[in-house]
Amino acid sequence: MKRTLLVVAVLTLYVLHQDIWFWRTAYPLVFGFVPIGLFYQGCFSVAASLLMWLLVKYAWPAHLEQEIEQREPEEDTTR
Amino acid sequence: MIPAIVVFLYLAAVLYIGIFAFRKAKSKQEAEDYFLASRSLGPFVFLFSLFGTNMTAFAILGSSGHAFSNGIVTFGLMASSSGLVIPLTIFFIGTRVWALGKKYGFMTPVQMFRDRWECSHIGTVIFVVQSVLLVPYIIIGIMGGGTTLNVISGDVVPYWFGGAIVALVVMGYVFFGGMRGTAWVNTFQTILFLLFGAIAIVVIGVGMGGFRSATNAMLSSPALAPLLTRERISPYYFFSYTFIPLSAIAFPHILIFCLTAEKMRHFKKTVIFYPLCILAIWLPCVFLGVMANRVTDVTEIRAKQEARRVLATQGRTMPPEARDKLREESAGDDVIMILLKRYAPLWLAGVLGAGIMAAVMASDSQILALSTMFTEDVFAFYGHKKRFGEKVQVQTGRLFIVLITLVAYAVALRAPETIFELAIQYAFSGFAALSPLLIAALFWKGSTKWGALAVTLWVAAAVTAVAVFQQVVPAPAPGPSIVYGKIGAWEVLSRTPGGTAVFGFMPVVPMVIVSALLMLIVSSATRKPDRGTIAKYF
Numbered sequence A: 001m002k003r004t005l006l007v008v009a010v011l012t013l014y015v016l017h018q019d020i021w022f023w024r025t026a027y028p029l030v031f032g033f034v035p036i037g038l039f040y041q042g043c044f045s046v047a048a049s050l051l052m053w054l055l056v057k058y059a060w061p062a063h064l065e066q067e068i069e070q071r072e073p074e075e076d077t078t079r
Numbered sequence B: 001m002i003p004a005i006v007v008f009l010y011l012a013a014v015l016y017i018g019i020f021a022f023r024k025a026k027s028k029q030e031a032e033d034y035f036l037a038s039r040s041l042g043p044f045v046f047l048f049s050l051f052g053t054n055m056t057a058f059a060i061l062g063s064s065g066h067a068f069s070n071g072i073v074t075f076g077l078m079a080s081s082s083g084l085v086i087p088l089t090i091f092f093i094g095t096r097v098w099a100l101g102k103k104y105g106f107m108t109p110v111q112m113f114r115d116r117w118e119c120s121h122i123g124t125v126i127f128v129v130q131s132v133l134l135v136p137y138i139i140i141g142i143m144g145g146g147t148t149l150n151v152i153s154g155d156v157v158p159y160w161f162g163g164a165i166v167a168l169v170v171m172g173y174v175f176f177g178g179m180r181g182t183a184w185v186n187t188f189q190t191i192l193f194l195l196f197g198a199i200a201i202v203v204i205g206v207g208m209g210g211f212r213s214a215t216n217a218m219l220s221s222p223a224l225a226p227l228l229t230r231e232r233i234s235p236y237y238f239f240s241y242t243f244i245p246l247s248a249i250a251f252p253h254i255l256i257f258c259l260t261a262e263k264m265r266h267f268k269k270t271v272i273f274y275p276l277c278i279l280a281i282w283l284p285c286v287f288l289g290v291m292a293n294r295v296t297d298v299t300e301i302r303a304k305q306e307a308r309r310v311l312a313t314q315g316r317t318m319p320p321e322a323r324d325k326l327r328e329e330s331a332g333d334d335v336i337m338i339l340l341k342r343y344a345p346l347w348l349a350g351v352l353g354a355g356i357m358a359a360v361m362a363s364d365s366q367i368l369a370l371s372t373m374f375t376e377d378v379f380a381f382y383g384h385k386k387r388f389g390e391k392v393q394v395q396t397g398r399l400f401i402v403l404i405t406l407v408a409y410a411v412a413l414r415a416p417e418t419i420f421e422l423a424i425q426y427a428f429s430g431f432a433a434l435s436p437l438l439i440a441a442l443f444w445k446g447s448t449k450w451g452a453l454a455v456t457l458w459v460a461a462a463v464t465a466v467a468v469f470q471q472v473v474p475a476p477a478p479g480p481s482i483v484y485g486k487i488g489a490w491e492v493l494s495r496t497p498g499g500t501a502v503f504g505f506m507p508v509v510p511m512v513i514v515s516a517l518l519m520l521i522v523s524s525a526t527r528k529p530d531r532g533t534i535a536k537y538f
Helices: A002-016 A036-059 A062-078 B002-024 B031-039 B043-054 B057-070 B073-104 B109-117 B121-152 B159-207 B211-219 B235-243 B246-250 B252-258 B266-294 B299-317 B320-330 B335-343 B346-360 B364-380 B384-388 B390-414 B417-443 B449-472 B508-525 B531-537
Strands: B482-487 B490-496 B499-502
Touching (some): A002 A036, A002 B073, A036 B073, A036 B266, A062 B073, B002 B159, B031 B159, B031 B364, B031 B390, B043 B159, B043 B252, B057 B073, B057 B266, B057 B335, B073 B235, B073 B246, B073 B266, B073 B417, B109 B121, B109 B252, B109 B364, B109 B417, B109 B449, B109 B531, B121 B252, B121 B335, B121 B346, B121 B364, B121 B390, B121 B449, B159 B266, B159 B335, B159 B346, B159 B364, B159 B390, B211 B266, B235 B508, B246 B417, B252 B364, B266 B335, B299 B320, B299 B335, B335 B346, B364 B384, B364 B390, B384 B390, B417 B449, B417 B508, B449 B499
Antiparallel strands (some): B482 B490, B490 B499
């Protein structure tokens, strides 16, 4: 279930990158000078970082790391 | 001259970092230490050096130049899509490649492909295609260095001398420091970008009298207002660009960098902070590039805008050469430097110029990657490591670095820069279309060496075809494209002012899709590797 939600989150963010709703307008100007299309894409980058945090927290391939860490002490003792 | 002196001090500092790294590793003569820093990079250096490796001259100068001509769309096209796709590929592919490297001692992608698909010469074909796509970066890095030093010094340092100095410095710290030196220099450079990007935006913003008035003035000008929206860009083109960041993980220098982390957990910070680093560097560059359009009291900016206006209004009736000349004149790759010269005090322009030099010199990782690939995928693979030993292998790597830098410098002096800028455009699409190789090797048991060969040959053919097409058919003036074939409302193939479109998409979209299909179809019809080999990976 957790994995499915994460896949949905990744796909949703990918779709949200195509913000056709702000395509032809610069308004509103955020802080009085940043066009909305640029501000949206900046926020998108922050959202991407949050998504990466979720992936790291809930879908980290820890088995790969454990496998290596188990091998390393074995290799050290055989040296 | 003061800015040039600051830049020279900066160059001396990075050279010293390389020599310091050399002294630290003096006792070691192992290939793994020289080419991969003994797989020992900590989380901080790993994040900043991996990010710095990806931030080429194109990211800093090219992004502001693109924004100057195309507006705010540049950030969504190139930065925010990379902020999603690149960390995803590092998360899914980079971590797995790191684990396999630790387990089986791989130092290059081709070593992994050869083992995974039980092939030898097909690996060599992949090596050749990767190398050909990588070389233009090294050349453009030297060209960028020559141009930047020339501009910063106010023509005191000629282009040929600037290029030679940059080539020597990069060659020096890569030659001495290997991966350790390169990673430390990249970390230093990334910190410079981040610091000076912030300083630049404040200094220029204050100099312009605040961005609020500049934005409002642009919005009231019919010629400039569209730069604050995306109305001139097709949504298909925008969507196509999300395929380009797939190239990052397929670049050999990025994948090789993934092998340098000491622990897999070091990837965590890289994956999380990557989108924020992109935001911190690209947003100021893009915004300043757009705002440069308001600095009409500077002759160079006015000349660029005039060239853009003539191209848009009279371009259709001009011969292709005249259009190309106007395109070159209207290009904005130097707008950040023009803004610095206009608004920053001399000493600060020097410090900020050093930050720009840091971006321009990002060809170090590509040089080191080519050397690693040559010594591992050719020298060692064809038996020379066994014959001559590891020490000779490292020396061969160093010799290769000298040779490739000299050749790149010689080419940079003679060839026009636009050729290599185009080559880099093709290289991004080419590496993106090579990404199915990595995905298939790591996630699909059924993939075979013949599928890998089909993908590689397809990429070589497709990149060549696009290059030839764009060479034979000159780019039209801004406006409607030249269309070849239509199916209903869809334009099959068209030559656009900015490149090529297939069914309205950039060539990278069909290239990646066909690559994936070829891997699927050819692998399904050919013999799989032994079960023992597959068991090593799944």
